[in-house]
Amino acid sequence: MSYPIISADSHVVEPGNAYVDYVDRAWRERAPRMVDDEAGVRYLLDGLAPVRVDVAASAGIAPDRRGLKRPYTDVPRGAWDPAFRLEQQMADGVSAEVIYPTIGMFLYAHPDTDFKAACFAGYNRWIAEFCATAPDRLFGCGTTVLRSPEEGIADLRSMKALGLKTILMPGMPAMEDYDSPIWDPFWAEAVALNMPLSFHTIVAGGLDKKVRGSKLNQIYTTIHAVHELLGLFVLTGIFERHPALKIICVEGDAGWLPHYAQRMDRFFREHKYFAETGVLSKQPSEYIFENIYFTFQDDEVAFRYADSMNWRRLMWANDFPHPDASWPNSQALIEKQAAMLTPEQRRAILCGNAAALYGFDLERLTALAA
Helix, strand or coil: CCCCCEEEEEECCCCCHHHHCCCCHHHCCCCCEEEEECCEEEEECCCCCCEEHHHHCCCCCCHHHCCCCCCHHHCCHHHCCHHHHHHHHHHCCCCEEEEECCHHHHHCCCCCHHHHHHHHHHHHHHHHHHHHCCCCCEEEEEECCCCCHHHHHHHHHHHHHHCCCEEECCCCCCCCCCCCHHHHHHHHHHHHCCCCEEEECCCCCHHHCCCCCCHHHHHHHHHHHHHHHHHHHHHCCHHHHCCCCCEEEECCCCCCHHHHHHHHHHHHHHHCCCCCCCCCCCCHHHHHHHHEEEEECCCHHHHHCHHHCCHHHEEECCCCCCCCCCCCCHHHHHHHHCCCCCHHHHHHHHHHHHHHHHCCCHHHHHHHHC
8 A cells, every 4th residue: 555544543542550550659559550360450449340351352363262361462462552552553554643542541531530530641741742742643632521621622622732533522521512602712712723523422522421231232222322412413503603623433333424414404305493402504414524524444334325414524543452453464454445436535544634634744654654
């Protein structure tokens, strides 16, 4: 391939010192920490259920074996070591990536906002150091509690100063909801700093919803949480007021998008006179296809129906090292699923769209991969 491939959604699985050594001293006794005992390699989160590291970093493990206990030495070292990560990602054909947390995502569910704020500040310092190992190839995502617009603005500025490229948004802010005018200064600051806002399916609230029947039904509740958020941003006029604002639907796939956009347009036309909405000068789908980016790793339908949406807003990812990852077989998956795309579409979805959004230097990446 004559151009580099960018994963727009990858993860670290934070090492044992990521919080203990990086949070403010007053919080170190409660800081998330890793243990390796008879129950396995786990992250202990004060007030939350433990997270199994060997499951969180089980990319490449057969589905029927992911639940088996494995020693930490069997976890892909690239999950937490940047030097090994570069090698393991290049072996999968990935030259650069946008990196989200793992343990940090679970912390979004913690009820103690002061504790979360301390953990998130520590994580942001740690991930900034991690990405500084290869700043052309590793772009980090910061974390925030978002207790107020003022604190959110301060977090945006702090992340920008650390060199982080996006911010992981909670599904629900601590003050009112995102359609409240109190958040307009925050949206304006995100635009001014050129900082797109990420809503990951786990953090967006999908795992908080009650699952009916099989736990596998949770796969749909995560997407429903994303649908709800997108509708909030579009129908309440947030994009109308802030047309340069960019948000990212992370790991929510995109094959469902043409129908979702068409249905929102139809309901807007037929019901806007009877339901409260923001002032919109365009059809809802126009905001969806202009202001919102979508990442996916194994979504053949998204590739197949790329012409039915704005493919300039689609970004492929390999989700390393999570269980859903296409790693280490991404090239075979891309070859099969993206076969129907034009060369222009293929290049855009595999690298060009992410490069334009985040500022990756494609010429530099091409030279590094040579």
